[in-house]
Amino acid sequence: MDVSSVLTKENENNKDTNKNFQEIDINTIIESASRVIAPLWPISTFAARNPWMGLEKQSFDEVADWLKDTRDVDIYPSASMIRSAKSKGEIDEAFVKMGLQRWLDTHPFNIPRDVAERFCQAALKLDRLPSSLLSSHKLEKSVEEFSGLNLDSIKNSSIQPMSSFVKKQDGEKLIKILDNHVIKWCKVYLDEFQAGWTMPHREEGFYRAWRRLIQHDPALSKHQRQNLKDWPHEAPLALKEALSFMEIPTSEIQNYLEGHLLSLPGWAGMMLWRSQQTSHEQDLLTDYLAVRISLEWALIKPYLPLSNQRTESEVSLTTLLASWIHWGGLTLEDWLQMSATEQHEYLSFAYSFDDKLRRKIWLEGWEQTHTDQLSQKLIFKQRETKRKHSTLAQLAFCIDVRSEPFRRQLEKEGPFETIGIAGFFGLPIATSELGSKHSHASLPIILNPQHKIREYVDEEELDKYQQRKQAVNSLSNTFKTMKQNVLASLLLPELSGPWLSLQMVARSFVPRKANRFIRNLRESWIRKPNTKLSLDHEDNKEANLPVGFSEEEKLSYAHQALKLMGLTEKKFAPLVVICGHSSQSINNPYASSLECGACGGAAGGFNARALANLCNLPEVRRGLSAKGIEIPEDTIFVAAEHKTTIDELHWIYVPTLSEAAQEAFDRIEAIMPTVSRNANAERLAQLPGFQSKLKNPKAEAQRFADDWSEIRPEWGLARNASFIIGQRELTLDCDLEGRAFLHNYDWKQDESGDLLANIIAGPGTVSQWINLQYYASTVAPHYYGSGNKATQTVTAGLGVMQGNASDLLTGLPWQSVMQSDSEVYHSPVRLLIVIQAPSEYVERLLNNDSVFREKVENGWVRLSSIDPEGHWKNW
Known part of the structure; x- marks a missing residue:
């Protein structure tokens, strides 16, 4: 049914359609529509984002079907990825066959079971149908004579922006022109620091600033600007007006807005994120849609009315019949001897067992293989406990998958x-x-900070330090100011050319020496003094935080x-090391993504230092003693930072140590070169071009960190596949290949289940x-990833684009997930959570946590779970 027919029917039912349209709650509809996108943080505070976080009330398979129908985005692994995984032993075909049998058992069909199985097994090889078969004249003639299949029952349709149906005379789609307009306005409004001149009237909000300026936009024709001359002053009214003029049925408004949000999910996601940060911009997503759809109305007005706004995709009968000939031996x-009913059954079966379903079965087989292999490591491998001697030191690391190989190498070298x-x-x-007058949240982005902790020294030292730092910053600010000034920029190449040329040559040919020299020069000039942390409560508030x-x-x-570390009843070692983690890379827009994937690019050292300080306080230890936690007097807490790019441990807080703690500290220092060398060798061997044994892994890792042309300084969290919640004894000595998040947990000390729930x-x-x-960046890199780092453009201080006018790219670059142009490195499997606890603990968790269930x-x-007797259970 086309738009005009729908409106006619509505007018018959309600003579005052326009009045009802104006009375709809557009903000509520926008809030519901925003489920199809996810908030996008600026790349400087990169945080992992689940692109489907608003869609989890639907099944993964339903969302996969919907995305394929609405955006032609496929979120199952491709056939080439599956073949590669199979060749590497990551998929056991036995699980694929089991998946096929489950599907056949649960889906009715009226053809012989052996015939159906033979067809499916052949189709699961994921071979393409021969082009010669698809173009066969006999095949086409047989299809033309068939009329027994009800196409309406297998027809998919979705509503799309009206501009996607219109092409200009040169063949360019109107929606592409619309996207370019929207990208331009988003860039100038959202720009944080790159532009020398800010958007006029920006303080009034996105829509109002755009409305003031659109009359002077030379990219629009005079007639198009005239259409928007008397446009409403408020965004909700403008949005309703545009929707009304384009005759979008009220019942389809949410779907229509969803289509527009999915057109540029990056820019829309940034608008959504900004709207959640302050009350000043809480209506920013409404502003965005008002700007976008107002522009669409101005562009599309000459082409109205359009006869149909729905895209409809019909299955090819030729393809279905060809699949039976190629895979089913028909x-x-x-075919010609079959009755119409039989032909219908055969084609319907082929339609049901389509390419998406076949790759879904392979994905589940891939995941089940991983589950089986992990269970073999955790359950069936007999291991002797190596902790026969007293523990010399306890080191608490982040659950980050990059900690696992480092922890394993560390445990090999001592008690x-x-x-x-x-x-x-x-x-x-x-x-x-x-x-610094500014602060940044140092915790997962799903939480809000409750306190502010700052570094401090006495006033005299602080003044000297700030003067030295100001001198460095002034030079940088002057350079930036000159770049953005029309006249000064003409002199800049003459003034800065020799120094920048020398820097470029040094960083290109001797990156380690150059960066060490620049780093040492900066540190020796600034000379940051030893600082303390403001752990004691202060009465004044800064930024609304105590x-x-x-x-x-x-x-x-x-x-x-x-409690979370399991150190409530366990004996404390003389030295307890709280280890945050950070990364190191040069000239890398994604540097923050290599820091903490949870904490918006914040390194963990500050938190580690704060906790170690707290645990050393006499008053805290007395309070812990009253709660039954006795920390020996000679046990000292220190803080360090694990540098993931070079696999080194850097000390950031070491107070006066007891004799026993000093012995443990010295032992760690002594073994650290070996630990670092072995961890680097294991990690670098996974990078492209490092298949042979490295003579000096540490030096090579440092080169990767210092080389400003290096597009892959480390793999980050690629190949992550499991989250194991249990005691370290469960995974001790297991080579988990840097694929597992590891969180300590002792169910015996969690009678209420609160720890597990948290x-x-x-x-x-x-x-x-x-x-x-x-996962998303691997299976759909063109939509959920960010393409090739080498061709990216950093824009507006917010993120990256491909070229100068693309969507704001939301995911990871190819270099974070791809081994080469044709070979993936990351295995796109959904996370496996393994809980070491009795089954009743897991049942209680599922009953109490409806979101997780x-x-x-x-x-x-x-x-999955592992009970106290070592039995594995898949839930």
Whole structure:
């Protein structure tokens, strides 16, 4: 039914259609429509985002079908990915055959079972149908004579923006022109620091500023500008007006807005994120849609009315019949001898067992193979406990998958115990570095900071430090100002050319030496003094956050962190190291994505230092003792940072140590070169071009970190596949290949189940987001990834585009997930959560946490458990 017919019918039912249209709650509709996009953070504070977070009430398979129908986006792994995984032993075909049998058992069909199985098994080889068969004249003639299949029953339709149906005389689609207009306006409004001149009237909001300026836009014709001259002053009214003029039925408004949001999901996602940050911009997504659809109305007006606004895709009968001939062994003679009913059954069966379903079965077989291989490692491998001697040190690392190989190498070298915990260590803080007036959240983006912690020194030292830092910043600011000034920019090449040329040559040919020289020069000039942290509560508030902690809060956060680490009843080692993590790379827009995938690019060192300080406070230890946690007097907490790009441990807080703690510290220092070398060798061997044994892994890792032309300084969290919640003994000595998030958990100390619930709600959610970010960037890189780093353009200080007018790219670049142009590195499997606990603990979790249960039931995560007797269960 076309738009005109729909409107005619509505007018018959209601004579006052326009009045009802104006009375609709457009903001509520926009809020519902926003489920199809996800908030997009600026790339400088990159955080993993689940692109389907608003769609989890639907099953993964339903969303896959919907995306294919509406945007032609395929979120199942491609045939080439599946073949590659099979050749590497990542898919056991036995699980694929089991998946096929399950499907056949649960889907009715009226053809012989052996015939159906033979067809499906051949189709599951994922071969293409021969082009010669598809173009066969006999085949086409047989199809033309067939009229027994009801096309309406297998027809897919979706509503799209009206501009997607209109082409100009040169063949360019109107929606592409619309997108270019919207990208331009988004860039000038959202720009943070790149542009020298800001958008006029920006303080009035996006829509109002656009409305003021659109009359002077030379990219629009005079007639188009005239159409928008008396446009409404308020965004909701403008949006309703445009929808009304284009005669979008009220029942289709949400679908129509969803289509526009999905057209540029990156820019729309940035608008959604900004709308959630401050009350000043809470209506920004409404502004965005008002601008976009107002522009669409101005562009499309000469082409109205359009006869049909729905896209309809019909299955090809030729393809269905060809599939039976190629995979089912059917001949045209056999086909012609069938009754119309039989022909209908055969074609309907081929339609049901389509390409999406075949790759879905392979994906599930891939995932089941991973589950089986992991269970073999965790359950059936007999291991002897190596902790026969007393533990010399306990080291708490972030659950980040890159910690797993480093922890394993560390444990090989001595009597050390490693612990997994979320890398913000349970401290909901915003941090402020010495001399900075600004702070940034240092916790997962799903949480909000409750306290501000700042570095400080005495006033005299601070003044000297700020003067030195100001001198460096002034030089940088002067350079930027000159670049953006019309006259000064003419002199800039003459003034800066020699120095920048020398810097370019040095960084290109001797990157390690050049960056070490620049880094040392900066550090020796600035000379940052030793600082303290403002852990004590202060009465004044900064940015609406209290500075420091009260005495009760100090005790509470320390107690919570020790519980999560399982250090409540366990004997403390003389040295406890709280290890944050960070990354190191040069000239990399995605540098923050290599920091913490959960915390918006924030490194974990600040939090580690704060927690270690808290646990050393005498008053905190006395409070912990009253709660039954006895920390020996000679046990000292220190803080360090694991540099993931070079696999080194950097100390950031080491107080006066006891004799026993000093012995442990010296031992760690002694073995660290070996640990670093082995961890680097294991990690670098996975990078392209490093198949042979490296003579000096540490030097090569440092080169990757310092080379400004290096597009892949490390793999980041690629190949992440599981989140294991249990005691370290469960995974001790297991080579998990850097694919597992590891969180300590002892069910015996969690009678209420609250600890497990918190782990699932916090780290579990973040791990799932990271997993689906990598999954989406791998299976649909053109829509959910960000393309090739070498051709990206950093724009508006917000993110990257391909070229100068594309969507704001939302995901990871090819270099983060691809081994080469044709070979993937990341294995696109959905996260497997493994819980070491009795089954009743998992049942209670699912009963109490409806959100998590929904994710499991709808296929967004997989869930398994290991009970105390070592039995594995898939939920």
